Amino acid sequence: MLVIRPITKADLPALMMCADESGHGFTSLPVNEEILSNRIAHSVESFNKDVTAPGPEGYLMVAEDTETGEIAGTTALEAAVGLDNPFYTYHLSTLVHNSHHLDVHKVLKVLTFGNDYTGVSELCTLFLRPQWRQGLNGKLLSKCRFLMLAEHSHRFSDTVIAEMRGVSDEQGNSPFWEWLKEHFFSIDFVEADYLTGIGKKEFIADLMPKLPIYVNLLSKDAQAVIGQVHDNTRPALKLLEAEGFVNRGYVDIFDAGPTVECDLRHIESVRxxxxxxxxxxxxxxxxxxxxxxxxxxxxxxxxxxxxxxxxxxxxxxxxxxxxxxxxxxxxxxxxxxx
Incomplete structure (x- = not known):
């Protein structure tokens, strides 16, 4: 039997193991002992903090096998993102270029850089180790957070989001990032993703293009993965969609994976x-x-x-x-x- 419980300092070695096994693109679990230790300390403090409204609290939990004591995975909730560190997204929207004089009508997609989700709550750090991927374990790891949201809603925002891992290959190469790297950056996707995971996001504000990007100017490979998820993430996305989560055009700035959202009160398992x-x-x-x-x-x-x-x-x-x-x-x- 698995039990979900708040993480403790003693779980650091197991959390490092989860970080190592989670692979590329899992920003919230960087393979960095100092960062993960600090995240555990922040979670312990957050769980013991008396709050009346959501703030920069982070609640990290582990799934423990009650028979062996092994840690089978992790799951977490952020009370309000973007308060301590910027929370960047691209928003995919439509522009119409029209000239009656020339009889030209063009419908174009653009990506706009911004911080629209600042202050919302986030489902994050869901990782189940391979040997426990059976039965209802995956649902437990995901849905236990909805029980927490339902029971302690005052600690969370009215809007809840989840970032879905975008498309990348086994070496961690992202088609979307390859285009950004060619034109604006000089670092690999894995390095950029790691820097974000450890909180070093200054390079994003310094180098990321601030003006909207016309999607038709991107490479065909980059265009093809906007709003698409990694194969390993499809079950998680399907589960969230069944709960009422939808994508409103927001995608990750590195791999273009979708960010889905739902009003806390309308999440099916909460209701x-x-x-x-x-x-x-x-x-x-x-x-x-x-x-x-x-x-x-x-x-x-x-x-x-x-x-x-x-x-x-x-x-x-x-x-x-x-x-x-x-x-x-x-x-x-x-x-x-x-």
């Missing part, structure tokens, strides 16, 4: 989640649920079978699940049917 009272006991239900306790600093979430008693608003869970969630009879849990 469908239920708050129930715990009853510990044996049951014969075959229905699976992603379940969390209702604490914050002591947040715990897992997935497994439970029985609901709608009349008494009870969630009947096994003693094993109660131990994992650190709840007792009469406590509250929040859950989503799977």
């Amino acid at each position: 469908a989640s239920q708050r129930c009272t715990v009853e510990i006991g044996e049951h014969h239900s075959s229905h699976n649920y992603i379940i969390s306790n209702t604490r914050f600093a002591g947040f715990r979430a897992t997935v497994g079978k439970a029985a609901l008693d709608g009349e008494r608003n009870l969630a009947i869970i096994s003693p094993e699940m109660a131990k994992v969630l650190e709840v007792k009879n009469g406590d509250q849990v929040r859950l989503i049917a799977q």
Whole structure:
């Protein structure tokens, strides 16, 4: 059984392992022990901070195998992006060039550089190690965050986004970045991505073109990947789309992967989640649920079978699940049917 819990300083070696395994394009997990150690410290501080409105808090969690103690993956939420470090995007929009005199009508796509998502909350750092990519583990890692958003909404923005990894090859080469590199930069995609991951974003403001870029001036390869996702990211995008997330034309400035968004209140799992009272006991239900306790600093979430008693608003869970969630009879849990 996997349990989702806030990260601790003792998890640094496991987080380094996840960073190494995650590969190119995973900006939020740079292979840098100092940066990851600082991120853990920031998360510990954020979880223990008493807040009334979203700020620069970052909540990093790990999935722990309760049988072996191994860390199976990571998942995280940023309360409000762009407050400490700029959060840059390109926005893909349409321009019309029209001349009645010449009878010329052109519809053109342009990319505009900006910070439109400053202050919104972000789903990020979702990584599940290969040996645990089975069953409902992936859904647990993703959807546990919706239980947190539903239960502790005052800590988050009304808008929630997620950046999807764009197209790149096994060596980390991005067709979109190759065009930018040729005309504006002199560093490889992997280096640019790494610098962003460790917070060194000054080069973006210094070198990135500020005026809109006409898409038809890009190489054909670069044009083809705008708004497209890496093959490994397709399942995550499909899950978010089922939750109500949509792309409104925003893409990553390095690999042109889409950024999707949804109003917190309209996320399907937030709307469908239920708050129930715990009853510990044996049951014969075959229905699976992603379940969390209702604490914050002591947040715990897992997935497994439970029985609901709608009349008494009870969630009947096994003693094993109660131990994992650190709840007792009469406590509250929040859950989503799977």
